[in-house]
Amino acid sequence: MDDKVKIPIKFPEVPLKELETLWMQVGGTLCNLECTHCFISCGPKNDTITMMTLGQVEERLRESRELGVKDYYITGGEVFINPEIFEILAAILSYCPLDVLTNGTQITSEKAKRLRTIQDASKNPLRFRVSMEHFDEDKNDVIRGKNAYRKAIAGIVCLAEAGFSPILTVTRTWEEESDSEMESKFVEFLRKSGVMQPQIKILPGFLLGQLAENERDYSQDEYVTEKCFEDFDITQLQCATSRMATGEGVYVCPILVDNPAARMGDTLADTLRPFPLSHSACYTCRVTGMTCKSSS
Numbered sequence: 001m002d003d004k005v006k007i008p009i010k011f012p013e014v015p016l017k018e019l020e021t022l023w024m025q026v027g028g029t030l031c032n033l034e035c036t037h038c039f040i041s042c043g044p045k046n047d048t049i050t051m052m053t054l055g056q057v058e059e060r061l062r063e064s065r066e067l068g069v070k071d072y073y074i075t076g077g078e079v080f081i082n083p084e085i086f087e088i089l090a091a092i093l094s095y096c097p098l099d100v101l102t103n104g105t106q107i108t109s110e111k112a113k114r115l116r117t118i119q120d121a122s123k124n125p126l127r128f129r130v131s132m133e134h135f136d137e138d139k140n141d142v143i144r145g146k147n148a149y150r151k152a153i154a155g156i157v158c159l160a161e162a163g164f165s166p167i168l169t170v171t172r173t174w175e176e177e178s179d180s181e182m183e184s185k186f187v188e189f190l191r192k193s194g195v196m197q198p199q200i201k202i203l204p205g206f207l208l209g210q211l212a213e214n215e216r217d218y219s220q221d222e223y224v225t226e227k228c229f230e231d232f233d234i235t236q237l238q239c240a241t242s243r244m245a246t247g248e249g250v251y252v253c254p255i256l257v258d259n260p261a262a263r264m265g266d267t268l269a270d271t272l273r274p275f276p277l278s279h280s281a282c283y284t285c286r287v288t289g290m291t292c293k294s295s296s
């Protein structure tokens with residue numbers, strides 16, 4: 001919900017059932033791209049949230065281990081801009097499985113080989129999710145910027161040659177085609193790029209950041225109430241089982257890092273409590289049942 005709009009209702013609270021997943025915003029809000037739908041308005045000049053240092057990551061890792069976290073995701077901004085990225089990957093992988101969210105444009109053959117070495121030294125799986133918009137270059141680059149398509153494909157090919165099968169993450173922008181039609185086209189596109197086990201993750205657009213500026217903001221009637229959870233288990237929301245650590249504290253989820261009200265504390269221990277679903281982005285989570293995780 002727009003912070004200016006005050007609606008006199010009691011928002012439902014999501015309990016923290018178990019802290020299974022820890023997200024870390026390793027790239028902060030810095031990104032080499034400036035996508036027109038980026039829900040945290042990342043870009044080359046946005047350092048609102050700083051990149052995480054290896055020391056900060058290690059601190060959260062120690063804490064999360066004591067809390068029984070089972071898997072980790074890192075995101076940004078763009079994680080491969082972080083100068084300590086390889087040390088960070090190795091440190092997390094020594095604990096648990098790791099999914100890396102990237103726009104793929106910074107991955108060279110040399111970096112992919114280094115990633116292979118890190119993977120070979122660990123028993124835990126290292127997975128990549130590369131974000132793109134479309135298998136059509138023009139449709140991709142109108143959102144992600146000139147040459148983003150070519151650079152992302154080059155990154156995907158390097159990862160595939162190093163033996164990884166990156167998952168393609170796409171924000172739903174099409175209206176005519178069904179998701180299954182688009183999914184098969186994306187799978188074919190990945191197969192042609194040499195990916196052995198092509199997989200797609202389709203995400204809804206959140207009306208925040210650049211998307212709110214370029215399309216529209218949430219309207220006053222897009223929010224959740226207790227009634228929304230009469231036939232939907234609230235603990236299916238990702239904020240019932242995860243938290244998002246950043247260089248500026250720990251937030252409830254990866255979607256709301258731009259929202260000061262979503263910052264729950266300095267450490268994970270500060271965040272082990274219910275969270276009121278007062279933001280309109282929660283409405284998108286409820287109606288789409290989405291999770292940022294790779295598995296669904």
Ligand code: SF4
Pocket residue numbers: 031032033034035037038039040041042043076077078103131
């Ligand atoms: S959507 Fe991803 S790749 Fe695009 S600007 Fe935001 S963080 Fe960067």
Ligand code: SF4
Pocket residue numbers: 014237238239252253254255256275277279281282283285286
């Ligand atoms: S935006 Fe989604 S994940 Fe974040 S607090 Fe709201 S419901 Fe939970």
